[in-house]
Structure formats: structure tokens, C-alpha cells
Amino acid sequence: MRAMIFATTAVLALSACAGGDRGLRDLRSSSGGPDEFTVLPVGPLALPESLNTLPAPTPGGANLTDPNPGGEAIVALGGRESAARAGGIPSADAALVARAGRHGTDPNIRATLASEDEAFRNRRARVGFLGLGGRDRYFQAYAAQALDAYAELTRFRNLGVATPTAPPAP
Incomplete structure (x- = not known):
């Protein structure tokens, strides 16, 4: 009888350790469902006043309604969204980037x-x-x-x- 109580207690204790919600830090995937972080909302479609102002389509290029989280963050901090799309390094940050990359950079x-x-x-x-x-x-x-x-x-x-x-x- 004592062995049965001990075994039952051990099984309950081990099952309690395995359960629970581990949150976003769990390194294992427990479901085969979609990843909710890959779904991005896009802006509404709108027809511009002049079709001549539309950018030329480029394969793999950005759409006008695509989200731009980098640009949105820059605007929220008081900057210009065009700074995110410029592709270059702002002149104020050139010395910092040069110092950080003085030993070379790994593109991979x-x-x-x-x-x-x-x-x-x-x-x-x-x-x-x-x-x-x-x-x-x-x-x-x-x-x-x-x-x-x-x-x-x-x-x-x-x-x-x-x-x-x-x-x-x-």
C-alpha cells in the first residue's frame, strides 16, 4: 500500500512539472499551426489621383501598401520615414558605422x-x-x-x- 501511494505521488509530481504555459520563451514548438507573427496587416488599397506618380514595378520590390516597421519606428521617434527607405547611412552615423566595421563585417x-x-x-x-x-x-x-x-x-x-x-x- 505504501509503495502504491509513493508511486502515485511520484507520477503526479512529474506530470505537474511537464505541464504549464511556458510562454514565448519555449524553445520547442507544440503545434503545427500557423505562426501568428508572420501575418502582417497591410494598408488599404487606394487609387492615386494620377497614375503617372506610381513607381515602376520591380520584381521583389516594395509595394506602396506594404508595412514599413522601420520607417514607422523612425516617425514615432520624431524622424522622417524617407530615412528608412534611403538605403544609405545618414551622415551623422557614418563615423559610428565606420568604427563598428573597422575589422570587417560578415554578411552571413x-x-x-x-x-x-x-x-x-x-x-x-x-x-x-x-x-x-x-x-x-x-x-x-x-x-x-x-x-x-x-x-x-x-x-x-x-x-x-x-x-x-x-x-x-x-
């Missing part, structure tokens, strides 16, 4: 980072990264790389660096 950086991140997570999984506990798998995978914001704030203040105010530590 996104694919490189994605493969390195996948290899890192696979190594963590082989070392016994089980996903048990109250935190989700994302934070467990990167816990060793996390920055303690309040410790850094204290460190910078002790060095005499002017720092912004911060809410009290939890």
Missing part, C-alpha cells in the same frame, strides 16, 4: 549566429539540461550569460560613472 552573420546558438543549446541539452524547475528552458540555457543589472549599476556608481536612476531591487 545571422546564419552564423543561428547555427552557433543551436550548437550551444544542443551542448547544454547533452550535459543534463532537463528543463526541470520553475523557470522556462530559455532562461536556463542562458543563465550563465545573464547580467545582474543591479550589480552592474552598483559597480558603475562605485566607479563614479553617472548612471540613471533605477527602481529598487526586488
Whole structure:
């Protein structure tokens, strides 16, 4: 009887660990449904006053009703949307871009980072990264790389660096 109670308790405890809503940080897909982040709203279709003002169609080019999140962000911060479509680097940022790219740039950086991140997570999984506990798998995978914001704030203040105010530590 005691063994039966122990086995039932163990099964219930393990099933409680496996369930729950992990949110957007879950590294695994649990459904075969569509990705809600790939659906983008577009602006309404409108006929311009003059058809001569329409841009020439280009294969793979942008449509006038296509969303432009970069331009919308620039406008929200007080800039001009045309700055996002200019394609070049603003003269005010030229020195910053030159300094950041002084050792060269990798045009394939996104694919490189994605493969390195996948290899890192696979190594963590082989070392016994089980996903048990109250935190989700994302934070467990990167816990060793996390920055303690309040410790850094204290460190910078002790060095005499002017720092912004911060809410009290939890």
C-alpha cells in the first residue's frame, strides 16, 4: 500500500512539472499551426489621383501598401520615414558605422549566429539540461550569460560613472 501511494505521488509530481504555459520563451514548438507573427496587416488599397506618380514595378520590390516597421519606428521617434527607405547611412552615423566595421563585417552573420546558438543549446541539452524547475528552458540555457543589472549599476556608481536612476531591487 505504501509503495502504491509513493508511486502515485511520484507520477503526479512529474506530470505537474511537464505541464504549464511556458510562454514565448519555449524553445520547442507544440503545434503545427500557423505562426501568428508572420501575418502582417497591410494598408488599404487606394487609387492615386494620377497614375503617372506610381513607381515602376520591380520584381521583389516594395509595394506602396506594404508595412514599413522601420520607417514607422523612425516617425514615432520624431524622424522622417524617407530615412528608412534611403538605403544609405545618414551622415551623422557614418563615423559610428565606420568604427563598428573597422575589422570587417560578415554578411552571413545571422546564419552564423543561428547555427552557433543551436550548437550551444544542443551542448547544454547533452550535459543534463532537463528543463526541470520553475523557470522556462530559455532562461536556463542562458543563465550563465545573464547580467545582474543591479550589480552592474552598483559597480558603475562605485566607479563614479553617472548612471540613471533605477527602481529598487526586488
